[in-house]
Amino acid sequence: MDPLTAVSLAGTILQFIDFSSKLVAGTYEIYRSASGATAENEDIATVIADLKEVTAELDVDITARGKHAKALKALATKCADLSGQLLAVLEKLKTPDRQSAWKSMRVKWPIMRKSDEIQRFERRLGEYRSEILMRLTFMLSDQQSSIRAQLDQIQNDAKRLSTESAVRLSNIRDDMLKAVEHLATHPPTAPEKGQTGIVRDAPHTVRPQLELQGVKAYIDSLMSLVATIPLENRILDNVYFTSMYDREDSIHDADIGTLGWLFLDEQLTLNDNGSDRGTYDDEQRKKSFKEEQEKRAAARSSFLAWLRTDNGIYHISGKAGSGKSTLMKYLCNHNRTDAELMKWAGDKKLAFARFFFWKAGDDLQKSLQGLYRSLLFEVLRQCPELIPMVFPSQWERLQASSQCVADKTLFRHHHILDAFKILSRHTTLPNHRFCFFIDGLDEYDGDTVDHTTLATNLRSWALGEDIKICVSSRPHLEFHQVFSRSSDRRIHLHELTKHDIYLYSFHMIEQALGSTGIQDDYLSVISKVVDRSDGVFLWAWLVVRLLMTGILRRDPINILLSTLDTTPKELNDLYTRLLDSLQQHDRKRAAQMLILVASNKHRHPFSSLAFYWLDQLEDPDFPASGKILAFNRKALRAALDTTDRQVRSVAKGFLESFPFQDVNHHVEFSLGPAGMLKYRFFHRTARDFVLNNPKLGVIVDTKAISSAETALRLRLAELMSLDYSLRYQLCKYMTIDQYSGKGLPVILLEKYHRVFEETARNAHVSTELSYYHIRATGETIYPHHLLKSSFPHLYAAYGCGHYAMHLVENDKRLLDGTSKLSLLVTAALHGYLKLVKSLLKAGAPIDSQILVTCNYEDSYDSGNYVSYPVWMVILTYITLKIGRHYIQESTPWRRNFEILEAVLRHKSIPDCVIMIAPDDLPPSSQRYFLSLRQMIWEVAPDNKDILLSLLEQRPGTRQAIRKHLRAVLTRSTTKENSGPGLNGRVPIKPSDCPDQRWKALDNAEVVCGEWRLPAGFCIAVY
Secondary structure (H helix, E strand, C coil), X not given: CCHHHHHHHHHHHHHHHHHHHHHHHCCCCCECCCCCCECCCCEHHHHHXXXXXXXXXXXXXCCCCCHHHHHHHHHHHHHHHHHHHXXXXXXXXXXXXXXXXXXXXXXXXXXXXXXXXXXXXXXXXXXXXHHHHHHHHHHHHCCCCHHHHHHHHHHHHHHHCCCHHHHHHHHHHHHHHHHHHHHHHCCCCCCXXXXXXXXXXXXXXXXXXXXXXXXXXXXXXXXHHHHHHHHHHHHHHHHCCCCCCHHHHHCCCCCCCCCHHHCCCCCCCCCCCCCCCCCCCCHHHXXXXXXXXXXXXXXXHHHHHHHHCCCEEEEEEXXXXXXXXXXHHHHHCCHHHHHHHHHHHCCCEEEEEEEECCCCCCHHHHCHHHHHHHHHHHHHHHCHHHHHHHCHHHHHHHHCCCCCHHHHHHCCHHHHHHHHHHHHHCCCCXXXXXXXXXXXXXXXXXXHHHHHHHHHHHHHHCCCCCEEEEEEECCCHHHHHHCHHHHHHEEEHHHCXXXXXXXXXXXXXXXXXXXXXXXXXXXXXXXXXXXXXXXXXXXXXHHHHHHHHHHHCCCCHHHHHHHHHHCCCCHHHHHHHHHHCCCHHHHHHHHHHHHHHHHCCCCCCCEXXXXXXXXXXXXXXXXXXXXXXXXXXXXXXXXXXXXXXXXXXXXXXXXXXXXXXXXXXXEEEECHHHCCEEEEECCHHHHHHHHCCCHHHHHCCHHHHCCHHHHHHXXXXXXXXXXXXXXXXXXXXXXXXXXXXXXXXXXXXXXXXXXXXXXXXXXXCCCCCCCCEEECCCCEECCCCHHHCCHHHHXXXXXXXXXXXXXXXXXXXXXXXXXXXXXXXXXXXXXXXXXXXXXXXXXXXXXXXXXXXXXXXCCCCCCCCEEEEHHHHHHHHHHHHHHHHHHCCCCCHHHHXXXXXXXXXXXXXXXXXXXXXXXXXXXXXCEEEEEHHHHHHHHCCCCHHHHHHHCCCCCCCHHXXXXXXXXXHHCCCCCCCCCCCCCCCCCEEECCCHHHXXXXXXHCEEEECCEEEECCCEEECC
16 A cells, blocks of 8 residues: 555545544534535435445555555454444434434434444444544654655655745644644544534644544645645756856855845934944045935835835846845845835735846856746745646646656746746736846846847836836946836945945954054055945955955055055956966966866866866876876875965966865765865956956967867866776766867877776776666756766767767777667767768668667666667657757758758658647647658758658658558557557648647657657667
8 A cells, every 4th residue: 555545545534433423423414505504404315325425435445565554454444344334224214204304313313322332333433533543643653654754755855945835744744743642632522513623724733622524634635735746846846957046156145244234224323233334534434424324225215115015126236346246145035125025915925036147157047048947946936836827738747647757848948938928927916926036137148139128028027016026237228228217216236335345344454454453544545445446346355355465464554555546446457457466477377277267168167176287288198198197085185275275376366266066956966075176256257357358368378278178188187186986976077068069189089988987997887877868859868977878879979970980980889789779869869960971871770770768767678668760760859850940940950951861861761740739638639740741841941852852752642641640540559660658549630730730749749651759759879
């Protein structure tokens, strides 16, 4: 018996005992009307029918395993037996006339209760009541209980995503256990007339008059959550992306004493504690503060009013480096923000979400897709009840399937956009209110028109009375124009931070001076920092670091003031000054470091170990086998410590270090114990300066340093420097996708290949490979570790075709492939035309068969894999991909048509058609077909005439095609010619509507001769 089935059965037993106890006690009332009024004139037959209905649910045909399940099943049997005896008594009371009305029987019931038979019923029900309560207590609290273990697992999965459902499940479990324990220690009492005993509004208390019906209500709620939480988790897992919080986490917290003015009460004065308190050198400084304080008061008033009462947009504008992101992080995590928004939400449920655009991040961190996913994830984890509304088709599909493999096909970019449109259309909500904080609109990867469109869409969305959005950006014209209607709800941050800069400078210089404390002369230095910063906190932060260096070496005041006077006010000029201050040999190393970090587009930065080997890049043989030996742990720590000291000294503060850890879907591993660090730019302006500074190209060869070859050489050096246990950890996040199609030297790829094979062998990686799979919908599904892939196919998948052919030349067996892998399939499905042609020319068999499934987690001996010809797999994938590109109005289909041409030149195929079933129709409903020839005619690729001539000459009428399709679909399917998940007889007709043809390709299948393959297929590629 499934553990949760046991809970459901316990609820059924409770319901029977509650019903029967009231019946025997003579307190049972018949309810029939929607208003809940009693129907006392119903006859006994109605009572009998009710009892039979309750009893029917006790008859469960399940195999009981475990002591609790066996005891529950035995108790259910005893309850069913007692029900039969009760029914016999009630049947005797029935008479042909109205004297059998239950109302009449209740009058006589007190006398009947005195009979031995009824008293035996009461005793047995009391025993059953005690037994079920005891059993529930053990099931819910026993550490060894499989039921508790399964509930814990479901609850922990929800906690992993921090969903509201996790909290609800925890509360219900606690409350139900309290209720059961209460009832187990208190004898039953007869309820007052009309009282059901169900507790709905006191989740953390147990009422004295609780009855079994109340516990049954808890069980019903529990079972409802248990059924929905896994579905919620599956959807949220597919909306989430691993770098969702990276930008926010990388932003420094506000310095102590700063930014608090946005929440301080208006009556605070210079003498109060907080950020509006400091030491001043003269009256002019006090006057300046007073003027700023008035601006702050106005900003505070408008922001708090917006939080508390308004909707629409609130715009935080500020110069580069003024601290906008720091302020947004501060506001997102401040208790006052939540408190004020709760006032605005009132009786409605508040959902708060944030997103931080990051131009230096990965594609999702600087795109609308990342914005949509982040806001959807945050809203839906807080309001899981909205998931079926926002993802209706996904919810329905996942409810019908317990497999998780196809989930990703339901959450591609256009699905996420559709979900976001649904959410954004509901600007007036009956039970919810949304508040979003979106930082760095100017870091969205687009031009001025894109930025204008984004701002306009946000403004339109925030017109609804239940939505408000706080945004931040640099003071670009497009944002100020779009948000001009909200000028009273905009602050210019650089006009409000002078006193914060004063406080920061004061505290840092005070710290540098140590016990001597700040003297009056130093106040003039601090005042000049404030004046020259022009509200740009970042400039002040950099300059104070320079001053602290001078203070530590005991520079006099006049030298410090001179340093300030000669320090450029523009950030880029300041950055140039910092680099120019380096010695010639250090300047080269700094340029290498900065360009390496700035040009790395891969999500995973280089480790500090890569920087250790920078000086070796001039050696053309680097990294040479035998010359790089793995460090022992002590030597590794020494090398990493040396590297970190050099970076801190040479990079002049441009780079900051952070712990080496990777987040793979909420699961962390760390090389931190080995002392490894990673580096990133301390601010976007620093990275922009490096990327746009031509002077660095004079110091070093920028193109060479930022090349894929340099990156791969350093990655190899990282690996070769580590022992096999640490190397295995580092391989968890290393791939060659960042080097794909770069024409890397064969000798370098051979080194990479050899290092990975050595690592796999010495780390005792299982020889049973865990292949990476690709779905017909286009995305790759990754197993646990790169080292468990097939390396020749890995190179083929990532554009290193010249190396794949190099391997083929040395081992012709690779051409033939296996029942699980084919180089030809891997190359074709990843769109590498040149490699496809080379493999076909070399004799790669196009008629060989390869295993296909709908679930990549299936083992190959599971019986769920079906063999298909290589040409059928390629044809299906490319045909569906062409269709998707067409509906998305993108143009990369030319290469797919060229691959199709290459296949057709080596294989003559029969009529090929796409069977389409719209998303919103059940599988047995109307299907449409579209022939491959028809698709080619409509899309009209450059090689249209060649493709048509390569297809069979007979055109095939629609009637002939429909007849052939019906024959294929209704034929008894066999393992050899039918894919998993295919349906039987369905209505078929040609498709003339573009929407019908192209918008349901995720539910399509390709039929070619005797073969048919659904779009959801999954196949190993490396």
